[in-house]
Amino acid sequence: MADPYVHGYHAREHERLHDQAGALVDLLHSDTAYPSGAKVLEAGCGVGAQTVTLAQRSPDARFVAVDVSAESIAEAERRVRDAGRANVEFRQADLFSLPFEAESFDHVFVCFVLEHLSRPVAALETLGKVLRPGGTITVIEGDHGSAYFHPDSAAARAAIECQVELQRRAGGDALIGRRVHPIMTEAGFDAIRVSPRMVYVDSSRPELVDGFTRRTFTAMIEGVRESAVAAGLSDAESFDAGVRDLHRTAEADGVFCYCFFKGVGEKWRSAV
Amino acid sequence: MADPYVHGYHAREHERLHDQAGALVDLLHSDTAYPSGAKVLEAGCGVGAQTVTLAQRSPDARFVAVDVSAESIAEAERRVRDAGRANVEFRQADLFSLPFEAESFDHVFVCFVLEHLSRPVAALETLGKVLRPGGTITVIEGDHGSAYFHPDSAAARAAIECQVELQRRAGGDALIGRRVHPIMTEAGFDAIRVSPRMVYVDSSRPELVDGFTRRTFTAMIEGVRESAVAAGLSDAESFDAGVRDLHRTAEADGVFCYCFFKGVGEKWRSAV
Numbered sequence: 001m002a003d004p005y006v007h008g009y010h011a012r013e014h015e016r017l018h019d020q021a022g023a024l025v026d027l028l029h030s031d032t033a034y035p036s037g038a039k040v041l042e043a044g045c046g047v048g049a050q051t052v053t054l055a056q057r058s059p060d061a062r063f064v065a066v067d068v069s070a071e072s073i074a075e076a077e078r079r080v081r082d083a084g085r086a087n088v089e090f091r092q093a094d095l096f097s098l099p100f101e102a103e104s105f106d107h108v109f110v111c112f113v114l115e116h117l118s119r120p121v122a123a124l125e126t127l128g129k130v131l132r133p134g135g136t137i138t139v140i141e142g143d144h145g146s147a148y149f150h151p152d153s154a155a156a157r158a159a160i161e162c163q164v165e166l167q168r169r170a171g172g173d174a175l176i177g178r179r180v181h182p183i184m185t186e187a188g189f190d191a192i193r194v195s196p197r198m199v200y201v202d203s204s205r206p207e208l209v210d211g212f213t214r215r216t217f218t219a220m221i222e223g224v225r226e227s228a229v230a231a232g233l234s235d236a237e238s239f240d241a242g243v244r245d246l247h248r249t250a251e252a253d254g255v256f257c258y259c260f261f262k263g264v265g266e267k268w269r270s271a272v
Numbered sequence: 273m274a275d276p277y278v279h280g281y282h283a284r285e286h287e288r289l290h291d292q293a294g295a296l297v298d299l300l301h302s303d304t305a306y307p308s309g310a311k312v313l314e315a316g317c318g319v320g321a322q323t324v325t326l327a328q329r330s331p332d333a334r335f336v337a338v339d340v341s342a343e344s345i346a347e348a349e350r351r352v353r354d355a356g357r358a359n360v361e362f363r364q365a366d367l368f369s370l371p372f373e374a375e376s377f378d379h380v381f382v383c384f385v386l387e388h389l390s391r392p393v394a395a396l397e398t399l400g401k402v403l404r405p406g407g408t409i410t411v412i413e414g415d416h417g418s419a420y421f422h423p424d425s426a427a428a429r430a431a432i433e434c435q436v437e438l439q440r441r442a443g444g445d446a447l448i449g450r451r452v453h454p455i456m457t458e459a460g461f462d463a464i465r466v467s468p469r470m471v472y473v474d475s476s477r478p479e480l481v482d483g484f485t486r487r488t489f490t491a492m493i494e495g496v497r498e499s500a501v502a503a504g505l506s507d508a509e510s511f512d513a514g515v516r517d518l519h520r521t522a523e524a525d526g527v528f529c530y531c532f533f534k535g536v537g538e539k540w541r542s543a544v
Contacts, residue, residue, distance in 0.1 A: 148450060150454060178529060181527055200533075257531070259470065
């Protein structure tokens with residue numbers, strides 16, 4: 001997992017991921033629950049934005065949360081402790097060399113991770129190895145090509161494209177959401193079912209105007225301003241105009257749309 | 273309603289609209305039902321693709337279906353008759369000069385119509401006048417900017433953009449779906465609730481691969497080939513490459529996404 005993490009590791013990014021998890025938790029996770037005693041691997045837990053939700057929603061399952069960043073794990077551990085959860089064990093490890101025995105997990109959960117990897121299918125194959133036959137894998141990813149809005153704005157679209165291009169240069173794919181089904185298929189999982197989780201925001205949904213349009217999506221785009229300018233993908237003025245137009249979609253007559261994709265598959269064969 | 277109808281009035285287009293209604297009927301209409309005795313105006317019924325569904329789902333409501341095209345009405349009447357429904361009355365009329373008394377309908381339904389009009393807000397205001405206080409209006413529109421797919425293709429995106437541009441030149445807006453909430457708000461309706469109806473297609477949903485990706489969306493884009501080339505928006509070769517790439521998304525590892533928007537509002541004031 002040598003690919004650099006395009007969003008960076010700063011405090012403001014931690015805050016953004018936390019807001020994101022708060023606003024979207026029901027949309028993304030309401031149908032994820034693991035039974036009592038199940039052993040679940042969360043691969044790429046980051047700062048624990050999803051880990052707390054998982055641990056709360058399946059209080060009698062045992063989670064093992066793995067991330068490549070020791071700093072992120074420290075933050076995730078703090079959050080899980082603050083939430084009063086004791087059913088999560090943390091391990092620092094690379095996703096491609098997991099320190100676990102084959103078929104040692106009942107379920108695997110991986111959220112907002114594949115988008116950052118140059119070999120997402122290989123990553124899923126690796127995760128398939130530690131999953132027991134009959135177990136499930138859950139994959140959640142966004143897709144920045146699913147973002148459209150009113151008022152439409154070429155400047156805003158160009159700013160988003162900067163983020164997509166930066167992620168591409170870092171080896172990732174910010175448009176991976178639409179590929180969840182083919183990627184899971186290629187990795188050898190069975191009974192794959194992908195469901196879109198569309199975030200639709202207009203002024204009748206003020207919690208999403210603030211929690212998603214402003215504090216999740218626009219904040220994420222704002223977060224790559226320096227990198228985009230440094231990489232010559234935009235000049236500061238054009239980029240700022242794009243961000244301004246994204247904020248404009250959060251006004252009374254604005255609309256913002258985005259889509260996450262959630263895939264659940266099973267492992268039927270003993271050797272994926 | 274002098275705006276030319278960008279999709280044309282040919283037999284193949286009738287077929288396409290019929291396929292579309294078949295594949296999407298549950299997604300778009302499952303939550304639309306009118307009570308016994310309710311008088312409902314369907315504005316812009318076209319060839320009756322939605323009219324049959326409305327009449328079947330609310331068999332004890334009385335529908336008045338209006339369209340500006342006598343030819344379309346003849347086709348719609350035939351379809352409703354073939355479906356064994358007797359609760360629809362047809363009238364040829366322009367949406368902007370409806371032959372009805374003020375506040376004479378309990379409900380109004382308008383689907384895939386505003387996208388073709390240069391003054392969609394004025395159209396909704398006109399419809400609001402024939403709606404009684406306390407009645408509801410239902411608005412359904414697509415948004416071609418909501419189309420994205422795997423494999424991604426610049427040629428396919430360019431072919432779609434031809435359709436968007438043709439519709440723009442004809443006075444319409446193929447990206448109107450995202451604007452349903454602000455348009456209904458501007459027209460003065462109350463308690464407006466817009467819900468996205470996303471069509472997600474992968475190979476695990478073969479009925480949508482055929483019924484939507486191929487026979488609805490790609491067929492619609494194919495339908496503007498001659499107009500796009502004649503208007504100089506594309507050359508035949510580029511356009512055909514785009515259509516080929518759209519068909520490519522219907523193969524085993526392909527994915528296609530599109531979104532409709534359904535808005536329901538109420539009329540609280542007696543003079544909208």
